[in-house]
Amino acid sequence: MAELFTLPVLLGIIYSGIRLATPYLYAAIGETFAQRSGVLNLGVDGIMLMGAYTGFYVAMKTGNLFLGLLGAATAGLLMGLLMSVVSVSLQAEQGISGIGLNLFGLGLSTLLFKVTLGGVESIRGFQPIRVPLLGQIPYLGEIFFNHNLLVYGAFLLVPLANYVLNNTTFGLKVRAVGQNPQAADTLGVNVTLIRYTTVCLGGILAGIAGASLSLALINLFQENMTSGMGFIAVALVYFGGWRPWGVLGGALLFSFVNALQLWVQVKGINIPSDIAVMMPYILTIIALTLSGRRARQPQALTKPFERGEN
Amino acid sequence: MPAKTEYTRLLNRTIEALLPLLAVPVALLIGAGMIYALGVNPFQAYGTLFQGAFGNVSGFTQSLVKATPLLLVGLGVTIAFRGGVINIGGEGQLIVGALAATAFSIGFSDLPRIILLPLTLLIAALSGAVWGGVPGVLKARLGVNEILSTVMMNAIALQLSNYLLRGPMIDPAEIERGTQIAQSDLLPQAAWLSRLMPRTLLHGGAILAVIMAVLVYIFLWRTTIGYRIRAVGLNPDAARYAGIPVQFYQALSLILGGAFAGLAGGVEVSGVHHRMIEGLSGGYGFSGIVAALFGKLHPLGAIPASVLFGGLLVGADRMQRATQVPSALITVILGLVVLFVVSSEIWARRRARRRETRG
Amino acid sequence: MKKMFVRIALLVAVVSLLLSACAQPAAPTQPAQEEKPFRVAVVMPSTITDLAFSQSFFEALKKVQEEEGGPSKFEIAYSEGMFNVPDAAAAIRDYAAQGYDLVIAHGSQYGTSLSQIAPDFPETAFAWGTSLDTFQAQGINNVYAYQAESQEGGYVLGTIAALMSKSGVLGVCGPVNAGDAKLFVDGFVAGAKNAKPDIQVNVTFTGSFSDVSLMASAAETHIAAGADMLTGSSQSVVGAIGVAKDRGAYWFGTQWEQTPVGPETVVATQVFDWTIVIRDMVKSARAGVLGGKAYTLTFKNGGLKLVYNDKVPVPDDIKAKAQETINGIMNGTIDPLSGPKQ
Known part of the structure; x- marks a missing residue:
């Protein structure tokens, strides 16, 4: 075990942990908004796949990564809109409609991939940008300030989301709608509009989460390339107690443990690889257990709202 | 005008019943548009789909073979849902059930068939129950959201299976030959479910699943425990007020849900593959949810629903083979069916509410 | 209860009708051919x-x-x-x-x-x-x-990778430690160790044949651990090749040519023919x-082929050593799972 506690390994874990956390952060922060307004969107994985595909396809065809990113955000927005119609307007059972959205996104992204691309190709994605001055700090500069644009974006999103949720009128409305929609409605807040906005925002961010895979971290698209990351992202929202900073903590913890399990294997420590792969999942369950009671779930989460009820 | 109210009520009921059912044709219609866009004649494609699923003995028995695990998993989902919890862990529970059934029957292969076969299936159900019980207890005791813990348990079960199938449980012949295929030894013949029809895979599990559906119906609607589970699912606050220990029954419904998914795993190894292999679960844990939902979360409704979905999946593969339309298209259609079904329930609910207010 | 049944029966009827209405004789009538294909x-x-x-x-x-x-x-x-x-x-x-x-x-x-x-x-x-x-x-x-016999190509690629490596560290990105992947990985490790006894070969498994993202993370970890030559098996390795390409590491492929994903990254491939x-x-x-x-x-019957990528130069002496190794495997003096026989 001692070989794990060396400087290069620790730096390596932090560096890969930060990269790994990126898609989770986008998706989970977006989901935080949706859930704070009372909508559980379980279809994040499907949205990520649509974002990953669209982003990759647009970037490859136009040669412009930013257009790709825009494409991914648009795809995410459309998927978010679909989810809003189903779960907000039509008041469908949210857990199940999320599964429907997942199947839809998985199927459609695979279908489009087969028809338009046919096989795996790679592109030159977003390249690391070394932050001036900070990037020159020995060790720290390399692991914290030499990443690509989408990685920085993910981490900047956290304080931004925190500010919006806690210090703006919009954030206040979101929280009110998630806590007590009837009361919010009486006070003149448009519950439906707020929920549409948050679910669509969640969709856009999940789309970008997908693009962070296909345009910045792996630089290619393959069917079902998220392999369930979207579900983990939803779990991180619970883990983070519906607060952006908590989500950040969860995303980093999950990613660090995932990076750690790979290092455990690389260093030839005698644990079967399958058991090592399990580690992040077991840890997530334990973490959920510890945070289960403490966290204050939005009162109206998964409860559809209809005017004139009660 | 009693005649007229009777008439409107009947009309309302019919519309109510038909609305969710419209989901399939509407989804298929959208699918037809996509098939057309792919340059294939949709009529021909759907024709092959239907022919492949129900048009001949081989197709129909395959649909039934596929419907069997869907029904069992769907029953588990139904119980959980009736108890107000969502079980997405069918995939993991099925894998664990299959692993346990394999290990047990190989370990006790000298038991007579009449004891070995039922015990094997029982062990599968018990292990599934344990796997479903972990999220159940976590929810009851610590308020951990079951959707998330069941998803995590799926990932853990998959790795557990990887580990066991290439280590402790690998077929000794695979090591000897040096081929190292990750699969277990064959189950003893005494633990195989009988085949119902020569030259097909149709096995006794299909009958077992139907019996189970009837039992679940009786359990949920004719026993006190079943009544309490439904009461908890319908309105937890009211149930708590009536003195029902809500958390206990939520955990119980997850445990029972796990048992049925585990049983599905046991039935798959003992009826279809006769050994534990990689990829055995094949997404049944998720499609079982769709089947249960389509059966309107009623144990008896799940029977035709899983036959229909089993057929849809078998026919879709047939369609892929005949027309080379990617099978991902069917995933899209399934997703749309789910979305449409859950969406259409709003009208049923509204009507129900209107009836209530009218008295 | 009965209602439920009626509804479902109705559903099956509706769907069946709809589908059978679509059902046309699907089999196109083929013109009679002189010879059956x-x-x-x-x-x-x-x-x-x-x-x-x-x-x-x-x-x-x-x-x-x-x-x-x-x-x-x-x-x-x-x-x-x-x-x-x-x-x-x-x-x-x-x-x-x-x-x-x-x-x-x-x-x-x-x-x-x-x-x-x-x-x-x-x-x-x-x-x-x-x-x-x-x-x-x-x-x-x-x-x-x-x-x-994937271990044969694995052995040869391990030999080349060990000789080309400047850092002395190789990384193997495996899916699940079983079947064809296990044979390949075992051969690769044996080949590398025999070519350079002090070489370090780090092996990881992601537990999945399809998890592209975890495969990419595995490759990143290998590179961070000092590996400059990577290999791996299964369709999920495209994720690892993408990372290798980004970080300037080299890749050794198996099963099929993966050059489209990394035109200047893939050094050589064991191709199944x-x-x-x-x-x-x-x-x-x-x-x-x-x-x-x-x-x-096998190499001997021509079913396995070692294919170099022209865009990545491999020193002639290493190529010669690789050929020598292939010959050794073909005439049975080298066991690809352990090394030269005494």
């Missing part, structure tokens, strides 16, 4: 463009088709993406029932199903891999088996022998 069907776990296991087989089928005189003489039907074994079994059965001459189950997980299907169609030739079991012990005589197997199976099936043979792909 040879019909082959193959069922594969991943896609025909996976740059790995499935593609290697499909490309070989297409090559044989060309040799045989095109689709009119040699018909190919395929089902891809059949990770779900029961679905694959249904496909195998279906192809056999449709009268295909040779039905191939291209995945070791299909073996059990095949052993149940083959006896029902004694007139049809079946094949499966990778395995060496033709089920003759079970009294089945119409199944061929085939396997790639299944044509010799397919040709012989077709020939033998035509002659009425429908199974019972087990084939292997």
